[in-house]
Amino acid sequence: xxxxxxFGSGIGNGSGEVTRSTGAISIYGGKIDARGDTGIxxxxxxxxxxxxxxxxxxxxxxxxxxxGIxxxxQHIGTVVINGGSVTAQGGYHAxGIxxxxxxxxxxxxxxxxxxxxxxxxxxGIGAGYNxxxxxxxxxxxxxxxxxxxxxxxxxxxxxxxGDRTDYGSCSVSINGGQITANxxxxxxxTDSRQGSITLNWTDDSKASxxxxxxxxxxALTLSKTFRDENGNIYGAxxxxxxxxxxxxxxxxxxxxxxxxxxxxxxxxxVNFYLDLPDEALAQGVRIDxxxxxxxxxxxxxxxxxxxxxxxxxxxxxxxxxxxxAEMNDAVTACVTVGESAGPVETVSRKVRDYADYILANKDxxxxxxxxxxxxSMLNYGANAQTQFEHNTDALANAGVGYPLNxxxxxxxxxxxxxxxxxxxxxxxxxxxxxxxxxxxxxxNTKTTLRFYFKKDGADYTxxxxxxxxxxxxxxxxxxxxxxxxIEVEDIPAFGLGDCYELKxxxxxxxxxxxxxxxxxxxxxxxxxxxxxDTVTALYRYHGAAAAYFNHNA
Numbered sequence: 001x002x003x004x005x006x007f008g009s010g011i012g013n014g015s016g017e018v019t020r021s022t023g024a025i026s027i028y029g030g031k032i033d034a035r036g037d038t039g040i041x042x043x044x045x046x047x048x049x050x051x052x053x054x055x056x057x058x059x060x061x062x063x064x065x066x067x068g069i070x071x072x073x074q075h076i077g078t079v080v081i082n083g084g085s086v087t088a089q090g091g092y093h094a095x096g097i098x099x100x101x102x103x104x105x106x107x108x109x110x111x112x113x114x115x116x117x118x119x120x121x122x123x124g125i126g127a128g129y130n131x132x133x134x135x136x137x138x139x140x141x142x143x144x145x146x147x148x149x150x151x152x153x154x155x156x157x158x159x160x161x162g163d164r165t166d167y168g169s170c171s172v173s174i175n176g177g178q179i180t181a182n183x184x185x186x187x188x189x190t191d192s193r194q195g196s197i198t199l200n201w202t203d204d205s206k207a208s209x210x211x212x213x214x215x216x217x218x219a220l221t222l223s224k225t226f227r228d229e230n231g232n233i234y235g236a237x238x239x240x241x242x243x244x245x246x247x248x249x250x251x252x253x254x255x256x257x258x259x260x261x262x263x264x265x266x267x268x269x270v271n272f273y274l275d276l277p278d279e280a281l282a283q284g285v286r287i288d289x290x291x292x293x294x295x296x297x298x299x300x301x302x303x304x305x306x307x308x309x310x311x312x313x314x315x316x317x318x319x320x321x322x323x324x325a326e327m328n329d330a331v332t333a334c335v336t337v338g339e340s341a342g343p344v345e346t347v348s349r350k351v352r353d354y355a356d357y358i359l360a361n362k363d364x365x366x367x368x369x370x371x372x373x374x375x376s377m378l379n380y381g382a383n384a385q386t387q388f389e390h391n392t393d394a395l396a397n398a399g400v401g402y403p404l405n406x407x408x409x410x411x412x413x414x415x416x417x418x419x420x421x422x423x424x425x426x427x428x429x430x431x432x433x434x435x436x437x438x439x440x441x442x443x444n445t446k447t448t449l450r451f452y453f454k455k456d457g458a459d460y461t462x463x464x465x466x467x468x469x470x471x472x473x474x475x476x477x478x479x480x481x482x483x484x485x486i487e488v489e490d491i492p493a494f495g496l497g498d499c500y501e502l503k504x505x506x507x508x509x510x511x512x513x514x515x516x517x518x519x520x521x522x523x524x525x526x527x528x529x530x531x532x533d534t535v536t537a538l539y540r541y542h543g544a545a546a547a548y549f550n551h552n553a
Contacts, residue, residue: 038066176205231279235344
């Protein structure tokens with residue numbers, strides 16, 4: 001069907017009609033060629049009613065001041081395209097689809113093949129030229145799906161604003177589709193009113209979405225992570241770099257963070273698993289952690305080794321360890337690729353988050369030993385919070401309901417390793433040129449057993465800590481000109497009962513474990529709280545870990 005009008009719309013109202021807008025127009029199929037002041041919609045000096053195109057082959061051309069599909073001059077077009085093959089050419093200073101000269105529009109594209117070209121100074125999809133006549137009105141363009149090629153007229157954008165804009169507001173939202181924007185995407189009404197451009201993708205659109213635009217003008221937000229044709233990654237942000245995206249072909253990037261878990265074998269922490277493309281690894285990837293006023297980082301490059309988690313291969317693990325008292329503190333992880341200005345993706349997790357997932361055990365895949373280990377760990381964290389007065393309004397074991405049972409005498413006496421006796425050790429070192437000061441169990445992000453000495457002329461590097469295999473696993477450090485220490489660092493929870501032989505040269509000073517500190521507190525602290533509860537919880541945590549990992553069984 002071919003329709004022509006010389007003084008009104010091809011399909012819509014005429015220039016002489018009293019009404020200021022057309023009624024609703026719906027097209028379901030057929031072959032339509034519509035030409036007039038406005039091809040389909042409001043005629044000269046008219047707005048369009050709701051124009052809905054669900055199918056068919058539609059060719060619409062505005063010949064004067066009207067849009068190909070949409071409104072007439074100084075008026076507003078309202079267009080929804082759900083399907084079909086649509087070609088629209090705007091008239092002089094008018095949009096291909098949207099507003100006529102000095103006109104605005106609300107346009108939604110949900111599907112179909114769309115080719116829209118603006119007239120001189122008109123947008124391909126969006127507004128016409130010079131909208132000062134509509135200072136309080138809004139331009140809204142939403143693209144959810146479809147294959148769209150939009151071309152702006154001279155000085156106008158492909159999608160969004162026409163040339164010489166001065167109206168209330170503009171919003172452009174792109175959520176899917178295969179889009180080519182010749183002339184860019186613009187929401188910039190004036191220098192002081194930037195409008196908004198939002199790029200997003202959904203589970204339905206991610207497989208096929210692509211967007212290529214010459215430029216972006218306005219306040220640009222990426223609601224999801226995107227990747228360009230060169231493998232560069234652009235993370236979700238509300239202040240994207242417009243120039244960095246110009247000319248790039250953007251496709252959805254499902255996210256660098258692919259999952260997380262608990263670190264239970266040694267330290268307490270959160271494991272973040274990342275899906276890193278080769279292009280990102282070639283540029284270098286840094287994960288920055290922040291929690292409780294602390295920071296840490298992990299880096300990956302092309303030489304880094306991936307691993308498999310729950311059947312998914314090719315993932316990279318970044319671990320952030322926390323103190324026992326920080327199990328309910330949020331750990332924020334930010335990913336930066338290459339020399340990008342800021343993080344491309346950010347997530348936040350707590351140890352307690354994944355602990356809850358294990359305790360829920362919805363699929364029944366977690367063993368009773370693991371459940372007990374997690375509960376014991378949370379008890380330990382909560383008691384550490386109380387002892388160190390940290391985040392006590394959100395205890396790690398809140399709602400878990402797992403009792404903390406005191407140690408009986410047999411359990412205390414059965415702890416492997418002696419309690420370091422200062423006088424006894426000093427007597428053994430009386431003629432060695434070094435003096436024993438004391439020891440500590442450091443419950444930081446790594447559990448460390450440390451022994452302190454005063455140098456008195458001897459070679460302090462003769463200090464050693466031997467494991468059960470006879471290997472020296474101790475690290476000697478000089479604190480200052482007078483003092484030094486030797487330590488075993490990063491003792492896993494299941495290994496807290498492992499003994500280490502402390503020696504100076506050939507002199508054996510005793511056999512001690514990290515749990516020697518637990519025994520010391522319980523035997524000599526007279527039940528003082530809350531340290532008694534903390535070491536009790538540490539002992540129970542160790543027992544659950546040893547049972548789960550079958551350590552020293």
